[in-house]
Amino acid sequence: MTDARARGGLPSSERWSVVEPILDGALARDARERPAYLDDACGHDALLRDEVERLVAACERLERDGEYLERPAVVRFANLWDEGPDQARFRNAIADRYMIENEIGAGGMAIVYRARERGGSAVGRSVALKVLRATASAGVAARFRREIALASQLSHEHIVPLLDSGDSGDRLWYTMPVVEGESLGARLRREGRLPISDVLSVLGDIARALEYAHARGVVHRDLKPDNVLLAEGRAMIADFGVAKAILAATSPGDGVRTSTGASIGTPAYMSPEQHAGEKSVDHRTDLYALGVIAYEVLTGVLPFTASSRQAVLTAHLVEIPARPSTKRREIPAVLDSLVMRLLAKRADDRPPAAADVIATLVSVDRRD
Secondary structure (H helix, E strand, O other): OOHHHHOOOOOOHHHHHHHHHHHHHHHOOOOOOHHHHHHHHHOOOHHHHHHHHHHHHHHHHHHOOOOHHHOOHHHHHHHOOOOOOOHHHHHHHHOOOEEEEEEEEEOOOEEEEEEEEOOOOOOOOEEEEEEEEEEOOHHHHHHHHHHHHHHOOOOOOOEOOOOEEEEEOOEEEEEEEOOOOEEHHHHHHHHOOOOHHHHHHHHHHHHHHHHHHHHOOOOOOOOOHHHEEEEOOEEEEOOOOHHHHHHHOOOOOOOOOOOOOOOOOOHHHOOHHHHOOOOOOOOHHHHHHHHHHHHHHHHOOOOOOOOOHHHHHHHHHHOOOOOHHHOOOOOOHHHHHHHHHHOOOOHHHOOOOHHHHHHHHHHOOOOO
16 A cells, blocks of 8 residues: 555556546445445555545545636635625725725626725825625634734735735635736736746746745635736736635634535646645645646647546546647746646645755746
């Protein structure tokens, strides 16, 4: 038995040949029939049963949302939170601190307003005010504010800072500067793959932000192109620390109206350990997401696409993607290999830290 199996790690390709038929059999049966089926299929192999049950749980999580894999995290939360805040009530509750000017965006998790500060040393400063759709108790709000306050200590040129947070009118909210520019996601949707020189610049900026945050114990957990903002010739990561703050505010039994089993992250960019529902993930989950982003900016496509949600989840768990160079011949070999290392299924097989990614990027000859 390997250490990875003892820890409940992800199955190897050899192990998958054993797990897959049992998983298919479990999914083909009604939930009430599965225990007896697994008793027979797994026998006394408790580790095998645990692996199958974790994968079944992950697949069921997908089935609860018909478009789970196609939706970013904020949209997938649409059916978990109650309706958006009553604007008049919220405006009145926050009026002593912010003057809301207009709505500039909305998703399943939050509504975003452009607002101006009214108090403190930055009177009149324009901010993006993100208001979560969740309503929360006082204890939950305190935990949310504490996590946002910790994340707000991050100060780096490639991280969009969090400025303030609170709860007003029973709504959790936080603020960040208004960044004039576009997201990496918007650029990808408009242009497709990027020039190699731009790829190296964007990935380098993201990696430097990750290096800084990880050194301070902050993991993003929802890194994706739509959370990477492009402005003034540099890339900046937005919403650092927000995922953990939301997790702190959605723990079972804590007075937040949400469903159980919700995970933070956008499926196309989530690490295998996130897809497997592991409770604790570390900085290497961000490195996996960086690998997905790297693949996409180099090739114009995601590393895993399939006709069904279960097939995509399975791909993230056990399949090896085609090398980026098979889709774009001029990709430097060193960069090609780096992306594949970042996309390793087991966290231990990825680069150990963002600093290693930076060193590799610096070594690449910047020619498109």
